[in-house]
Amino acid sequence: MTFTTRFAPSPTGPLHLGHAYSALLAHDMAVAEGGTFLLRIEDIDQSRARPEWEAQIYGDLEWLGLRWPQPVMRQSDRLPRYQAAMEQLTAMGLTYPCRCNRADIEAAAGAPQEGMPQFGPDGRIYPGTCRGRLPGAASGRDVIRLNMEKAVRAAEPGSFTETGPDHDGTHHLDPEQLISAVGDIILVRRNMGGSYHLSVVVDDADQGITHAVRGADLFEATQIHVLLQSLLGLPAPVYHHHRLIRDESGRRLAKRDDARAIAKYRAEGATPQDIREMVGLPPSSS
Numbered sequence: 001m002t003f004t005t006r007f008a009p010s011p012t013g014p015l016h017l018g019h020a021y022s023a024l025l026a027h028d029m030a031v032a033e034g035g036t037f038l039l040r041i042e043d044i045d046q047s048r049a050r051p052e053w054e055a056q057i058y059g060d061l062e063w064l065g066l067r068w069p070q071p072v073m074r075q076s077d078r079l080p081r082y083q084a085a086m087e088q089l090t091a092m093g094l095t096y097p098c099r100c101n102r103a104d105i106e107a108a109a110g111a112p113q114e115g116m117p118q119f120g121p122d123g124r125i126y127p128g129t130c131r132g133r134l135p136g137a138a139s140g141r142d143v144i145r146l147n148m149e150k151a152v153r154a155a156e157p158g159s160f161t162e163t164g165p166d167h168d169g170t171h172h173l174d175p176e177q178l179i180s181a182v183g184d185i186i187l188v189r190r191n192m193g194g195s196y197h198l199s200v201v202v203d204d205a206d207q208g209i210t211h212a213v214r215g216a217d218l219f220e221a222t223q224i225h226v227l228l229q230s231l232l233g234l235p236a237p238v239y240h241h242h243r244l245i246r247d248e249s250g251r252r253l254a255k256r257d258d259a260r261a262i263a264k265y266r267a268e269g270a271t272p273q274d275i276r277e278m279v280g281l282p283p284s285s286s
Contacts, residue, residue, distance in 0.1 A: 001208070001210055002035050002036055002208070002210070003029075003030060003033035003034070003035030003036070003210055003211060004030065004035055004036045004037075004038060004207070004208050004209050004210045004211065005026040005027070005029055005030045005035065005036075005037050005038070005209065005210075005211050005212075005213050006026065006037070006038040006039070006040050006204070006207060006209050006212070006213075007019075007022060007023040007026050007027070007037070007038075007039055007040070007061070007066075007213075008039075008040040008041075008042050008200070008203070009023075009041070009042065009057055010041075010042045010043065010045070010048075010049065011041060011043050011049045011050055011051070011053035011054035011057060012045070012048045012049060012050070012053060013053060014053070014056060014060075014261035014262065014263055014264075015056070015057060015060045015061075015261065015262045015263075016245075016253045016260045016261050016262065017245045017253060017260045017262070017275070017278060017279055018215070018244060018245040018252065018253040018260075019262070020060075020064060020262055020275050020279055021242070021245050021279035021280075021281065022213065022214065022215060022242065023061060023064065023066060024064060024066070024275075024276060024279070024281055025213055025242055025281065026211075026213035027066050028281065028284075029211065029213060029240070030211075031285075035210075036069065037066065037067075037068055038068055038069065038073070038207055038209070039061065039066075039068040039072050039073075040072065040073045040074075040075070040203060040207065041054055041057070041072055041073070041074045041075065042075050042196075042199070042200075043074055043075050043076045044075040044076060044079075044082075044192055044193060044194060044196075044199055045192060046076060046192075047191070049076070056263060059263075060262040060263060060266070063262075063266060063272060064262070064272045064275060065272050065284055073203065073206075073207060075193075075194075075199055075203065078193075078199070078202075078203070079193030079194070081202055081206070082188075082193045082194035082198055082199055082202060083193060083194075085194075085198060085202050085232055086144060086187055086188055086194070086198065088232060089146065089151075089187065089231060089232070090135050090144075092154055092231065093150060094146055094147050094150050094151050094154060094231065095135060095144050095145065095146060095147065095187060096130060096131055096132075096133050096134070096135065096144070096145055096147060097130065097133050097135065097137055097138035097139070097142035097143070097144055097145075098126070098129070098130040098133070098142055098143050098144070098145045098184075098186075099130060099139070099141060099142050100126075100129050100130060104129065105124055105126060105127065105129075106124070108127040108129050109124065109125075109127050117180065117181045120181050120182045120183055120220070121182060121218075121220040121221040121223075121224060122182065122183070122185040122186065122197070122221075122224070125180075125181070125182070125183035126145065126183045126184045126185075128183075128184060130145070131145075131147060131184065140190075141190065142190070143186045143187075143188060143189055143190055144186070144187045144188040145184040145185065145186055145187065146184055146185050146186075146187050146228075147184055148178055148179050148182060148183055148184050148185070149179050151178075151227060151231060152173075152175035152178050152179060152227070153175075154231060155173075155227055155230040155231050156230050157172070157173065157175075158172070158173045158226045158227060158229070158230045158236070159171060159172040159173065159226070160222060160226045160236050160238075160239055161238045161239065162219075162222075162238075162239050162240070162241065163211075163238060163239070163240045164216065164219070164239070164240045164241035164242055165242070165243060166216060166219070166241070166243075167219055167241065171222075171223075173223055173226060173227060174223075177223070178223060178224075178227060182223065182224060185197055185224055197221065197224050197225060197228060198228065200225060201225050201228045201229050201232065201234055202232070202234070204234075204237055205229070205232075205234040205235055209237045210237050210238065211237055211238045211239075211240060212237045212238070212239050212240070213240045213242065214239075214240075214241060214242070215241065215242060215244050215252075216241045216242060216243060216244055217244060217252065218241060219239075219241040222239055222241075245279055247260070262275065265278075272284070
């Protein structure tokens with residue numbers, strides 16, 4: 001199987017130095033192995049995605065010297081694929097509709113028990129208010145959740161290989177950790193064809209990604225993705241969670257941090273090699 005990496009930005013704002021590092025690293029790893037670097041546009045949230053940001057993604061990455069096969073995968077074209085994956089999980093008896101909003105979840109969570117986690121990789125851990133609702137009760141106002149307790153019983157014990165700097169090695173899924181510290185994740189959001197967790201595992205499998213290169217902030221979510229891969233019969237890539245690019249105060253960069261946008265450095269006369277140096281990558285050999 002060809003060594004294949006990907007960079008999967010959302011067209012919701014300008015790419016910054018953190019994006020540059022992730023894209024360049026994924027590209028460099030693929031080149032070093034004689035493999036393939038793919039681009040994927042994660043535009044499933046059409047309320048925030050903008051064509052002008054997508055166009056700028058292409059321009060910034062091409063300026064950095066990156067090239068990728070065409071056509072580019074766009075999540076907004078793949079809603080039936082996500083629906084099919086969700087229906088597969090529903091047929092296994094693992095999903096339920098949830099009508100709770102954020103305020104409902106906050107109220108239902110109540111006073112936390114000492115030592116019990118309140119937040120996991122999918123945000124506040126859902127207290128299970130709607131867990132007894134049947135799939136047929138879903139309305140357009142509902143999200144669809146995974147019943148984590150049923151899911152870990154249905155899945156084969158899973159593991160994944162990590163090659164990143166902080167967690168290098170083999171990691172085995174802990175069913176109790178998934179139930180208590182992750183909880184019933186959202187598979188399909190309101191007015192969207194899927195959630196990040198569902199779409200990323202389907203997309204990685206369909207693109208033949210062998211090595212998923214992404215930021216260390218997503219390491220804890222990997223247990224969710226490996227569980228879904230097991231349930232859906234999808235292959236698990238090798239994961240490489242890289243360090244995050246941070247500002248002077250130690251905060252990781254966000255799209256609102258326009259001061260570090262790639263486009264701004266371009267406008268000020270920086271070169272692609274300057275960007276590589278800023279993020280701590282060696283000069284390009286090309």
